[in-house]
Each structure stands twice: as C-alpha cells, then as structure tokens.
Amino acid sequence: MTKTARFLDMKRRGQKIAVLTGYDAPTAKAEAEAGVDIILVGDSVGSNVLGYASEREVTLADICHHVSAVRRGAPQIAIIADLPFRTYDTPETALMNSRKLIAAGADIVKFEGARPDIVQTLVGSSIDVCCHLGLEPQHHDDKRFKGRKAGDAIGLLRDAIALDEAGMAMLVLELVPEEVAGRITKSIKAPTIGIGAGRKTDGQVLVITDVLGFTPANFQHNRRYQDVGQLMLETAKAYAQDVRSGKFPAAENAVSMNKDELAIFLNEKA
Known part of the structure; x- marks a missing residue:
C-alpha cells in the first residue's frame, strides 16, 4: 500500500489522521516515534523558525533544506511539503518546483487555492498533491475565518469538489466553520485535514511550535501541550x-x- 493509499483507507475506515508540522531532524524523529501519521514541512517555517515577517518570504530553497532535514530524522514517515509563494504561478512552474521538493525527500506537494489545472499537471507526472482551501496564508492578508457566509461556503465546496475530480490526494481546510468542513469532507474522496476547521474532518494538523508553546501567543484552534518557550x-x-x-x-x-x-x-x- 502506498503512503497516500493508506490515508484514503484511513478515511474509509473512519480512522483519524494525525499531522504535525516539523522543520528539523530531531523534531521529525520524535514525531515519527510518537506515531504521527504525516509531517508537514510548511511555509509556517518562515515565521516560526526563520524569523521572517510572513509566509511570503519563504523560498523554495528554504523548504527543500528543511524537507531534507525532516527526511533524515524520519526516513519512513510521509512528508508533505509546501510550494512557497509564487513558485506555482503556472502548472509548468509548479511541476518544475514540485520535482525539487520530491528530490529533497517529500512524498506529497501542497499548494494553496482552487487550481485544478495544477493538480492535473502534477498528478499526470505521478506527483501526489495536497490542496489547501479556506484561509490561504500566502494569499490572504486578512487572517480570519473563511466561508462563514453561505455564498462563500458554497464556493469552497465547489472548489473542493473540482480539486477532488482533478485527482488531489488530500485537502487541508484552514479556518472554516465546522459545518462547512464537515460537508466538504463527506462530498469528496480525498481525506480532509483541518486546522481551525472543527471536529468533522478526516484528520487534524497543528504547528509544532504552537503545540509546544514556543511563544506566549496562542490561537483558538490550537491546544498547547507544553510551555517549551518558558x-x-x-x-x-x-x-x-x-x-x-x-x-x-x-x-x-x-x-x-x-x-x-x-x-x-x-x-x-x-
């Protein structure tokens, strides 16, 4: 069974998928030994580790560097890697840069937005794709919930179905109402991974530095399990x-x- 096929099977059986971000080998090793299903090397590395002001400053070289570190720390675990801002403006650019992430050690490539054309291009080149709807940190300056109005929620549902039909392997839903995430989850084949999307998704993802409490800042969707910063x-x-x-x-x-x-x-x- 391939890594992505395993997650489809987990969805069918109603088994929740546990995802955490990770950016270095020791953290990846700990997460893998703890039984986390997937490590996401996200553009959140920018503000949480690299000291950047926003996700938009993260480069492809940054992500490749951290993917390689995570792969060395957790050789067997499934890794999702973010395509950074402006590295997937066209399907051709997305394919070129996705191949670099795969070469660095990623199993699945993630990008933001409703772009079925990019999904089709990547899947056509045997690259597994995780899409991302709701709040899109790279593109939305307003870091608030999306889909709270019926029209917006319908748009998210239609976008999710279009991406699913294009062949995505997984979908991250960020900061959307629980009811919207639940309906999307039931409407598509691909597993959904929520962050601030309630209890009805197929899995959950949190940022490891938020979980560990690296800073005093906290979010409604997060649960701090430690106060490592202190x-x-x-x-x-x-x-x-x-x-x-x-x-x-x-x-x-x-x-x-x-x-x-x-x-x-x-x-x-x-």
Missing part, C-alpha cells in the same frame, strides 16, 4: 548564571591527564 528561557538563564558564577563546568564535566603524561607536559619548556 522552559527554554529558564534553562538559558540557569546556564548563564552557572557559567558566570563558576558552577559550570564542574569537576565532573572536565577530563584530566594521567599523572605520568601530565608530568611530561609540565616539564616541557614552551
């Missing part, structure tokens, strides 16, 4: 204090020469 701050403070006070390094952190070798060394004239 832990990092306290750890760095304790380390700096120990260095300045002479508590680190301690005797157990040092290695000494044996007495005979030390005597020879000390008797040597510089």
Whole structure:
C-alpha cells in the first residue's frame, strides 16, 4: 500500500489522521516515534523558525533544506511539503518546483487555492498533491475565518469538489466553520485535514511550535501541550548564571591527564 493509499483507507475506515508540522531532524524523529501519521514541512517555517515577517518570504530553497532535514530524522514517515509563494504561478512552474521538493525527500506537494489545472499537471507526472482551501496564508492578508457566509461556503465546496475530480490526494481546510468542513469532507474522496476547521474532518494538523508553546501567543484552534518557550528561557538563564558564577563546568564535566603524561607536559619548556 502506498503512503497516500493508506490515508484514503484511513478515511474509509473512519480512522483519524494525525499531522504535525516539523522543520528539523530531531523534531521529525520524535514525531515519527510518537506515531504521527504525516509531517508537514510548511511555509509556517518562515515565521516560526526563520524569523521572517510572513509566509511570503519563504523560498523554495528554504523548504527543500528543511524537507531534507525532516527526511533524515524520519526516513519512513510521509512528508508533505509546501510550494512557497509564487513558485506555482503556472502548472509548468509548479511541476518544475514540485520535482525539487520530491528530490529533497517529500512524498506529497501542497499548494494553496482552487487550481485544478495544477493538480492535473502534477498528478499526470505521478506527483501526489495536497490542496489547501479556506484561509490561504500566502494569499490572504486578512487572517480570519473563511466561508462563514453561505455564498462563500458554497464556493469552497465547489472548489473542493473540482480539486477532488482533478485527482488531489488530500485537502487541508484552514479556518472554516465546522459545518462547512464537515460537508466538504463527506462530498469528496480525498481525506480532509483541518486546522481551525472543527471536529468533522478526516484528520487534524497543528504547528509544532504552537503545540509546544514556543511563544506566549496562542490561537483558538490550537491546544498547547507544553510551555517549551518558558522552559527554554529558564534553562538559558540557569546556564548563564552557572557559567558566570563558576558552577559550570564542574569537576565532573572536565577530563584530566594521567599523572605520568601530565608530568611530561609540565616539564616541557614552551
């Protein structure tokens, strides 16, 4: 069974798909060992790891670099990789850049928006595609829920069906009402992965730095499982204090020469 076929089977059986973002080898290793089904190397790496002001600054080289790191950390896991902003303006450009992501270690390529033509081109070249509807971080300056009005919700449903008919393997639904996500999920063959889309999708994805609480910021759709940001701050403070006070390094952190070798060394004239 291929990696994407497994997720179709999970949808049929009603088994939820657990997805987390990941950007480096140690995190990928931990997520894979924890039983996460898919790691998403998303353009969220820009604001969460690289210090960029927005997702639009992320480059294809950035994503390829992080995909390779995740693949080294988790050789067997399924990886979705984002096509960055302006790297899929045409189907031909999308295909060229998708091949680079696959070569870096991705299994599935993701892009934003209702572009069945891109899906058809990629699928026609044996590249599995994850689409992304609702809030599109690369294209929407207004980071709010989409599809709250009936007309907009109908548009999302129609777009999802068109992408499904084009052959997408998966669909991320971001910041859409639960009822809309539920109807889309029932209307298409491809598994849906929600982020801020309620309980009725086939799976869920969250950003690992949000889950770990790297910053004080939080979101309604997120659940913080740890406060790693505070832990990092306290750890760095304790380390700096120990260095300045002479508590680190301690005797157990040092290695000494044996007495005979030390005597020879000390008797040597510089």
